[in-house]
Amino acid sequence: MHWQWLSQHSIPFQLIVAYIPLVATVATTVLSIVLARATLRYAETTDKSLALAREEFERQWSPELHVKLEATSSRQTKIVVTNLARISVLVQMVQLRQLSLAVPGLRSTLNEALVGGCTWAEELGNNFFTCTGDDYEGQIAASVTFYASGRLFRTDWFRFEVEVRRREIRRLDPVNLAARRAQALEHDDFPHQELVQDVAKAAAAGAS
Secondary structure (H helix, E strand, O other), rough: OOOHHHHHHHHOOHHHHHHHHHHHHHHHHHHHHHHHHHHHHHHHHHHHHHHHHHHHHHHHHHOOOOEEEEEEEOOEEEEEEEOOOOOOEEEEEEEEEEOOOOOOOEEEEEEEEOOOOEEEEEEEEOHHHHHHHOOEEEEEEEEEEEEOOOOEEEEEEEEEEEEEOOOOOEEEEEEOOOOOOOEEOHHHHHHHOHHHHHHHHHHHHOOO
């Protein structure tokens, strides 16, 4: 009697066996979805970490110079170039120009090594007045060309408010404008970049 009741109301064993693969498939699918979502979250976190690390690396190792003009007396000025990056550079040329003129009023060819985090300075002497003339009031700009990692770069033009009267400096103040990072000068730009031609000519002259 008891066994008869069990046989009437219990789930057939064969049916249970038949459902086991289905249950296993559903469980595997759910587990796969959970693992896939976890993998995606891990990949997103990893990508963000790599992006931050790449940005930090580029910020520290990409060449970046800051250019400043300082008046040491009423007739003397100096240029101060600070290497803000970790990478060392080779300063090749300093240029000064009036903003109203497209052509620089002064080009000074150099070959100065500048270690990352350090500063290089040089007196401009009469070269400053080559750019401004005996009397001038307005803005001038300074730029530096340099080698870094085998490539030629040029900084943005750093601007300064200047007042010169009879070759005496009465005012020399930096203009607080955000400067772009140094731009690489490619070979395709050579015909259009006078300063690159100047660097190439200077190197050829030095070799001869």
